[in-house]
Amino acid sequence: MKTKAAVCRAFGKPLTVETIDLADPGPGEVLIRTAACAICHSDIFYLDGAWGGDLPAVYGHEAAGVVEAVGPGVARLKPSDHVVATLIRNCGFCAPCAEGAPVFCEEVFPLDRNTPLHDSAGARIAHGLRTGAFAEHLLVDQSQAIAIPKDMALDSAALIACGVLTGLGAVINTAGVKAGSSVVVIGCGGVGLNSIQGARLAGASPIIAVDVEPMKLAAAREFGATETINAKSEDVRERAAALNGGRKADWVFVSVGAKGAAEQGVSLMKRNGATVLVGMPPSGVMAAIDPGWLAADGQRILGSKMGSARPAIDVPMIVRLYREGRLKLDQLISARYRLESINEALASSRSGAALRNVIVF
Numbered sequence: 001m002k003t004k005a006a007v008c009r010a011f012g013k014p015l016t017v018e019t020i021d022l023a024d025p026g027p028g029e030v031l032i033r034t035a036a037c038a039i040c041h042s043d044i045f046y047l048d049g050a051w052g053g054d055l056p057a058v059y060g061h062e063a064a065g066v067v068e069a070v071g072p073g074v075a076r077l078k079p080s081d082h083v084v085a086t087l088i089r090n091c092g093f094c095a096p097c098a099e100g101a102p103v104f105c106e107e108v109f110p111l112d113r114n115t116p117l118h119d120s121a122g123a124r125i126a127h128g129l130r131t132g133a134f135a136e137h138l139l140v141d142q143s144q145a146i147a148i149p150k151d152m153a154l155d156s157a158a159l160i161a162c163g164v165l166t167g168l169g170a171v172i173n174t175a176g177v178k179a180g181s182s183v184v185v186i187g188c189g190g191v192g193l194n195s196i197q198g199a200r201l202a203g204a205s206p207i208i209a210v211d212v213e214p215m216k217l218a219a220a221r222e223f224g225a226t227e228t229i230n231a232k233s234e235d236v237r238e239r240a241a242a243l244n245g246g247r248k249a250d251w252v253f254v255s256v257g258a259k260g261a262a263e264q265g266v267s268l269m270k271r272n273g274a275t276v277l278v279g280m281p282p283s284g285v286m287a288a289i290d291p292g293w294l295a296a297d298g299q300r301i302l303g304s305k306m307g308s309a310r311p312a313i314d315v316p317m318i319v320r321l322y323r324e325g326r327l328k329l330d331q332l333i334s335a336r337y338r339l340e341s342i343n344e345a346l347a348s349s350r351s352g353a354a355l356r357n358v359i360v361f
């Protein structure tokens, strides 16, 4: 079929909105009419070439929409179902899937071997982030599409696919924060705010938010931070300890993908504490950490990929919490853009001024 998509033809250059070819759903695959796709910083890293990858490509991986058609063997979903579409393609049977870590699924799917996207001249277009959702339609494996209630707004639902799974999951799944634990969250964008609301749901106290943008620190308070620190004007180490009764934090979540943020995170955890690295820097970025201190202080550094999410469990949980009024989604949306204005939306996301910008179809 034909569909309209925003195609990246050169790293760091504006996207071009083109009519492209999208393959029909094969066995186990689901064709979705995209309703909304939010812009995540991973899209921007890919669009800027920070992580390499093949071009041309269609990125976009924080999406929700309506099932239009299903391929052979899809029993769980049917046309007209509303779904959240994630990049977490998983088989359910390999060793990581059996361990409950589907983000590390080892299965190679037909969609991994052959892109479903081609341009009008017949040339291959990479299926960016296994989703390709900056497009009016997208094709994914059925494991990537999780049904949600039909009366839920699809632009808010789209945010669940990456930012909410990642931020909330880092706290609830990767760390398993206990009530009363002290938490610092570095970076209060679309992912960090969800770590903050995860910490609130877990009963953490205090919840200290760190950012350089006053607007994001105000949002952090709204999402559950009990204290905020402006890293531009305040000494973060001193303030974070002062706000926690003179002690360093049990848990530090670093949602900013940068060397300085990772190093700062490590400096804020207590002895016997842990730092969870959530944001991913460009490839090749190294951070300096003193292994002697780490060993002597019995500290841990954990990576958290996609919030250690198990989409089939976590997406319905997030939807429930949202509908109970215990988790915010709508307030994460800074602005909505049409696909034709995607370059404007990307510029706004790059500037750091937005929580989440959403492309609506």
Ligand SMILES: [Zn+2]
Binding pocket: 040, 041, 042, 043, 061, 062, 162, 163
């Ligand atoms: Zn993402």
Ligand SMILES: [Zn+2]
Binding pocket: 090, 091, 092, 093, 094, 095, 096, 097, 102, 104, 105, 106, 107
């Ligand atoms: Zn698997």
